Amino acid sequence: MVTRDVSEELRELEEAKATWRWWEEHYEELLAQYPEQFVAINKDREVVASFHCLPDLSDAMDAKGLAFGKDVDAEFITANRHWRL
Amino acid sequence: MISGYFSARWGCPFVWTRLAIPGRPPQPVPFLIDTGSSTSIVHAKDARVRLNLATDAMEPAAWTPEETVRRRGVAGVALSRQMEATFEFTHDDGSLQTIAETIELGAVDSQQLPSLMGWDLLRRFRIELEQGTGTVTLLPQ
Secondary structure, rough: EEEEHHHHHHHHHHHHHHHHHHHOOOHHHHHHOOOOEEEEEEOOOOOEEEEOOOHHHHHHHHHHHOOOOOOOEEEHHHHHHHHOO | OOEEEEOOOOEEEEEEEEOOOOOOOEEEEEEEEOOOOOOOOOOOHHHHHHOOOOHHHHHHHHHHOHHHHHHHEEEEEEEEEEEEEEEEEEOOOOOEEEEEEEEEOOOOOOOOOOOOOOOHOOOEEEEEEEOOEEEEEEEEE
């Protein structure tokens, strides 16, 4: 275990967690609009695209010059909450 | 102590780590805690969205035989790509714990699945899970 200045890393991590919480809080309304789709949101948390498969979403973001992580985040929105992995 | 949470939408325990793979800087990735998985795997959506890997890199045809592994699960056999990885955990007191391991990259058909933290990492921790209180903690042994 090491200790060092991790302020920037912590900021990135907290930002990612905050965005994840937003997905959690808005999941039901997203599910009503975009069932079984990959949904991309920008930094203002506006939906910018939705596709039924990840490669199509990826191509669309590339075409718009939007980078995952930097400009947009994405999640798969599904009514199926159960897995047997 | 590393704190995670129960996902409201999935009802499953998750923990965040910063994951670095060759050629990519560490990025935050949420992992479902899966004590039934012997290895950890980052599935296609997280690989694309969080690690910024091209979807072409998730096609098994692009992988060498040496890095391609076959894993059997309840749904059948799945191919994945094994690579070196560094997991950086942030403890609640701000300290870091770095673990060098391998990780598997799921093929593009894993795109709907969450990434999994398996026993290769979890064996290093005492795990406390209690959904009623929302407790998800990993304690170093």
